[in-house]
Amino acid sequence: MSLKIRRIALSNFRKFRDPFVLDGLSDGLNVIIEPNETGKSTLLEAMRAAFFIRHNTANRLARSYAPHGEAVAPQIEIGFEARGEAWQVNKRFLKGASVEVRGPSGRAQGEDAEAQLLALLGARRDTSQAGDVAAHGALGLLWVGQAQALEVTPPGEIVRDSVRATLEAEVGTIMGGAAYQRVRPRIDSQFADYWTNTGRPGARQSTARTEHDAAERAATEAATRLAALEQGFADLEAARARLKLLDRDLADTADADRRRVLVDQVDVARSAAQLRDTRRAEQGRLADQVKALEELTARLVDARKAVSKTVAELASAFEKRSALEEELANARERAGTARDRLAAARDTRRNAHAALDAAGRLVAIQARHVEIARARQRHDELLPLGAQLDVARELGKTLIPPNVIKMLEERERAVDKARAAVEAGATRVELTGDVSGVQIDGMPAEPGDRTLSRETRIQLGGAMLIIRPPAELQSAETVLVNARDDLSAVLADHGVASVADARTHNEAARDAAANARTLEAKIAGMTPAVPLLGIAGGASALKTFVAGLHESAEGEGSEEGPDLDALTAIAAEADSALARAEGGDEAAATHLRELEARNAPLMVQAAGAERDAANAEAQLAALEGKSEVAGLDEALSEARQQEAAALVSLQDAERAATAHDVSAIERQIAVLDKRAEVARTQRIDLEKVIAGLEARIEAEGGKGLADRAAVSRDEAEAAAANLARVMQEADTLKLLRDTLEGTRAETSRTFVGPVARRARRHIERLLPGCDPSFSDDLGLTSIVRGGLGENCGDLSRGTQEQLAVLTRLAFADMLLEQGVPVSLILDDPLVYSDDSRLDLMTEILTDAATRMQVILLTCRDRAFRHLGNRINLTGVE
CATH class of the missing domain: 1.10.287 (Helix Hairpins)
Structure with missing residues (x-):
């Protein structure tokens, strides 16, 4: 029994943002031919969502139904016929999710509606995230999306069970x-x-x-x-x-008695410890006294040794210095003589260079006078050239641009063209003989030719001659007047009387510009930079310099100058003498510094030895002046005896204290x-x-x-x-x-045989003499042609797609025998089929449409335009 889709209404479903309705679907073959991206595949996805996807799911597939970037609730309404009865399903996803199914026995909503749909269509609950077509039963096999039929696949478990139920009686x-x-x-x-x-x-x-x-x-x-x-x-x-x-x-009470005994022992132990501390302090004091006396004795011995040592070191230092004193005095005398010679050489060099500098300044003054005279001469030559340059530049600035000349020429041609048009349509009259008494437009006439471009009245005695030129002449005359006005305006803007004057003016301006460049090059050559006078290159620098001169200042100077060569030779000799004096002074100073360097540590050593000797004698005198030194040996012996007696007493006290540890x-x-x-x-x-x-x-x-x-x-x-x-x-x-x-x-x-026989009925129309072979899961695995078997995976893509469609038709026929609601929907089918097989497949589909509803969704107008009921997706964005 065929499932027949009658009406589809969508809102907020993917690209169908606005409400959209598709109806007019017939019982047989329906063809929807529209270009790509018009919503054909979306239409098939909406039907799957309405029948098989739970309304209250929020998985990835359900979220994809909402238009991109919008938080709205996708809605689907489908009217259909199943088992010969009218049904309608309304489903809403995401926001306010709901479902309602209307059938012959009334309405159902929520889970009851979902269960009623699954039972009606022979499907089971789809719990997958992306949609499981195997759970959709017969329609999951027969509703084929884009590219899903490009390879032969076995039917799902639901379809296999239904087909087995059909074939069990047969086998x-x-x-x-x-x-x-x-x-x-x-x-x-x-x-x-x-x-x-x-x-x-x-x-x-x-x-x-x-x-x-x-x-x-x-x-x-x-x-x-x-x-x-x-x-x-x-x-x-x-x-x-x-x-x-x-x-x-x-x-x-044993612990209490023991505690009392221990408390008494603590008192005895504390007394013994106190006596031990007293003996320890006394012994320490005596030990410190002995140590102090011993240290004083040692310090006396060390002081006497230090005095002897420092006296010997002082004598040795004085002996070393006395050997170097005479040599140091001679070196100082030679250094003084060298310094005197150096001072005399410096005075001589200074005088020689002063004379040379004075002569150089005098020569520079004379050279300056010469350069000033030359500058004045160049300045006098520069003035007329500058005036010529200014005139040439001003004239060169008046050059009319080429585009303006071109525009003038175009407007002049426009005037000539308009004049020719006026003359071609104007009326020419000629007056000869005695013209007295003749008036033209109220004015006395003159003999000769006259061109009339507008209505003219000629008074001839008592008669009036009215001449009316053609009406087109008025517009031509208006064009001529406008063209003349345009030409006159541009000529006035550039100060020329005609186009010829403009060309002549431009030639003169170009010549002036070329002459200006020549004058600039000549002026630049006449005004070089003069470093001696501080004049930069260029005419303005020369003019500024000359303007700052006084008339009487900077004369030409004397003819003769000092002998610079002789003065230079004298200065060079003075430089040589100074160099020799500096060399001698440096050698004497170096020798003196060496001797002083050798003498410095000896002086430091002698001073240190003298200071150490004085310190040692002072320290020895201070120690010998103490009162303890007189009887030091007897006091040290007595202190040692007292320390030994105190040590014995300390040992006795420590033994007593150890006997009772607090x-x-x-x-x-x-x-x-x-x-x-x-x-x-x-x-x-x-x-x-x-x-x-x-x-x-x-x-x-x-x-x-x-x-x-x-x-x-x-x-x-x-x-x-x-x-x-x-x-x-x-x-x-x-x-x-x-x-x-x-x-x-x-x-x-044993079911494979009947399935193969039913499929062969369709496949032989496409591939005569072909014997299909099915696996246990009722999937087409291979075909046999001419005694040779070929796996389906080895066939061409076009043949695989055709076999996939034909095996689906075979299963659809078996399901129809069971009374299962079926329909065939193919999205973009037979894309790899050649023309002959495409024609044969369309015949097979047309034949199948007599048993079930078939819907083709395609963008190929030429291949399917002649088939079935043509439906347009009007309103699709």
């Missing part, structure tokens, strides 16, 4: 008999109670396991509470026993105090524990925990037995179902 197997039909649904029903579709434990198993787990938890809890109660009795007895021991320990005794007392405190704390804690145990035993003892534990254990064993029974039943059902399914799969291989 005559028991798997299609009434017994199987009665047994298999009951097994599937019971199997669904025990297992899910994915093979995981179902509700019955889950319930039994849940009950078993709950019973085990209850039994474990009861046993735990009973064990805790029994443990509470044991803990109570143990706590009471420990409390008795603590009370006995606290009543014992820290050790205090640690023992702390241990005894801590032991008593811990015992008291433990007693309090035990009393708390005993009270808690007694309270818990009193609370739990009357609840019958033992009986409850026994009952819980019995219930857990019963639940375990029930779980084992349920699992055994589940395994049995699974084995039975798998066995039936395996037998069914084995038997289904």
Whole structure:
């Protein structure tokens, strides 16, 4: 039974932002031919969404229905016929999601509407993210999107089950008999109670396991509470026993007596420690006294040695300096003589260079006078050239641009053209003889020719001659006047009387510009830069310099000047003498510095030795002046004896203090105090524990925990037995179902023959003598032509696409026999078909349209324009 789409209305669905309605679909072949990007594929996607995609889903596919960049609710409304009855589905996605199905028995909404659609179309719930066509049943196989038919694919499980149901009676197997039909649904029903579709434990198993787990938890809890109660009795007895021991320990007085003895020992130990500290301080004081006397003795010995050493070093330093003094004096005398010679040479050089500089300045003044005279001469020659240059530049600036000349010529030609047009249409009259008394437009006439371009009245005595030129002459005359005005305006703007004058003026301006460039080059050559006078290159610099001169200033100067060569030779000799004097002075100074460098450390050494000797003698005198030095040896001996006696007393006090260690005794007392405190704390804690145990035993003892534990254990064993029974039943059902399914799969291989026979009926029209071969999943795998088999994957893309369409038609015919609502929709079909096969395939589709509704969505007008019911997508953006 064919599914027939009658009307499709879209709003806010992808590119269909505005409301769009498509109707007029017939029962047979419908062809929608539109260019690319007009919404054909979107139309097919909208039908799939309306029938198979849940309204309240928010997956990636549903979100893609909204127009790009807009937060709106896509809406779809489809009117269709199924099983000979009229239906309508309205579905809204995303915002305010809803669904409503109207049929012969009324309306359904929400989940009821979704379930009614799936049952009507023979589909199952689609839970995929991108849309699973296998879940769409027969329409998932027969509604073919772009490029989906480019390879041969097997039908989905729903289609295979429907086809097997059709063929079971034909192949005559028991798997299609009434017994199987009665047994298999009951097994599937019971199997669904025990297992899910994915093979995981179902509700019955889950319930039994849940009950078993709950019973085990209850039994474990009861046993735990009973064990805790029994443990509470044991803990109570143990706590009471420990409390008795603590009370006995606290009543014992041995630790108290021991503590009193230790306190008395602390007092004795502290007295011994105080005496030890006193002896230690006394011994330390005597040791410091002995050390001070020993240090004083050592310092006296060191001071006397230092005095002897510094005196010897001072004598050695004076001896070294005396050997260098005479040589140093001679070097100083030679250095003084060299400095005197250098000063005389410098004076001589200074005088020679002063004379040379004076002569140079005099020569420079004479050269300046000469250059000033030349500058004045160039200035006099420059003035007339500058005046000529100014005139040439001014004339050159009046050059009329070429575009203006061109415009003048064009306007002059326009005037000539307009004049010719006026003369061609004007009336010419000639007056000869006696013209007295003749008037033209009220004015006395003159003999000769006259051109009349407008209405003219000629008075001839008592008669009036009216001459009217053609009407077109008025417009030609107007054109002539306008052309003359345009020409006169441009000529006036550039100050010329005619175009010829403009050309003559431009020639003169060009000559002036060339003459200006020549004058500029000549002036530039006459006005070079004069560094001696500080004059830069150019006429303006020369004019500025000459304008700043006084008439009487800077004369030509004397004819003769000083002898610069002789003065230069004298200056060079003075330079040589100065160089020799500087060399001698530098050598003498170097020698003197070397001697002084050798003398400097000796002086420093002698000064240091003298200072060390004085310091050593002063330190020795200070030490010998102390009062302790007189009887130093006797005092040192007596102090050592006293230190030895104090050391003996210190040792006796330390032995006495060691016998009674205060820290050790205090640690023992702390241990005894801590032991008593811990015992008291433990007693309090035990009393708390005993009270808690007694309270818990009193609370739990009357609840019958033992009986409850026994009952819980019995219930857990019963639940375990029930779980084992349920699992055994589940395994049995699974084995039975798998066995039936395996037998069914084995038997289904016998279905391939009928499927191949039905498909061959369509395929032979395209490929005569071809024998198709199907796999167990009813997918076309190969074809046999001329005894040779070919895999479908090795065929051309066009042949694969054609076979995919034909096998779908074969399955559609089988589904029609089952009464399944089917229709065929092909989006952009047969793109790789040649002309002959395309014609044959359109014939096959036309024939199929007599059994079911067929909708072709294509952009190929030439290939499909002659087919079926032509529908336009009006209103598509």
